[in-house]
Amino acid sequence: MKIERLILEPLDNNCYILSENNCAIIIDPSSEENKIEEYLTKNNLTLISIFITHYHFDHIGALDYFIKKYNVKVYDYKQIGKFKEGPFKFQVISTKGHSNDSVSFYFENSKDLFVGDFVFEGSIGRMDLEDGDEEEMSYSLRELKKFDKNTKIYPGHGNTTTLSHELLNNPYL
Numbered sequence: 001m002k003i004e005r006l007i008l009e010p011l012d013n014n015c016y017i018l019s020e021n022n023c024a025i026i027i028d029p030s031s032e033e034n035k036i037e038e039y040l041t042k043n044n045l046t047l048i049s050i051f052i053t054h055y056h057f058d059h060i061g062a063l064d065y066f067i068k069k070y071n072v073k074v075y076d077y078k079q080i081g082k083f084k085e086g087p088f089k090f091q092v093i094s095t096k097g098h099s100n101d102s103v104s105f106y107f108e109n110s111k112d113l114f115v116g117d118f119v120f121e122g123s124i125g126r127m128d129l130e131d132g133d134e135e136e137m138s139y140s141l142r143e144l145k146k147f148d149k150n151t152k153i154y155p156g157h158g159n160t161t162t163l164s165h166e167l168l169n170n171p172y173l
Contacts, residue, residue: 053116097137098125
């Protein structure tokens with residue numbers, strides 16, 4: 001599985017495009033649909049689904065565009081569990097705390113975890129917004145610690161990290 005990160009507006013959001021066998025998944029199409037389209041076209045990729053880690057404005061700006069144009073399935077907080085979509089096998093995991101609709105997408109075979117604004121390198125998502133919850137965040141962080149320590153963490157903003165790095169360096173873990 002190839003993972004491409006596009007840093008997009010409005011808040012330097014990480015939009016990820018996962019591809020395998022010319023099939024693609026977009027994670028958090030924050031905005032700038034033209035840049036996402038350009039990548040899909042340049043790499044001859046067919047969009048098969050969209051993953052939304054949470055519905056804050058800065059993560060979904062181009063969502064309607066891609067739904068209307070491609071008529072693809074959207075995975076979000078309503079689909080908790082294990083799934084297969086095209087060549088991709090993944091799990092949708094509730095990781096509430098930053099918001100009540102926060103989920104993470106885990107690809108067990110490659111140990112890749114896409115977390116939105118749940119965890120960042122050295123920090124966690126803020127909980128002072130309308131639907132943030134410290135108790136839920138605490139529970140989600142305890143669950144995160146159960147993952148394989150080699151798991152790569154792909155946040156909604158900032159750098160990719162690993163669970164082992166965060167366990168050693170993130171004061172919240």
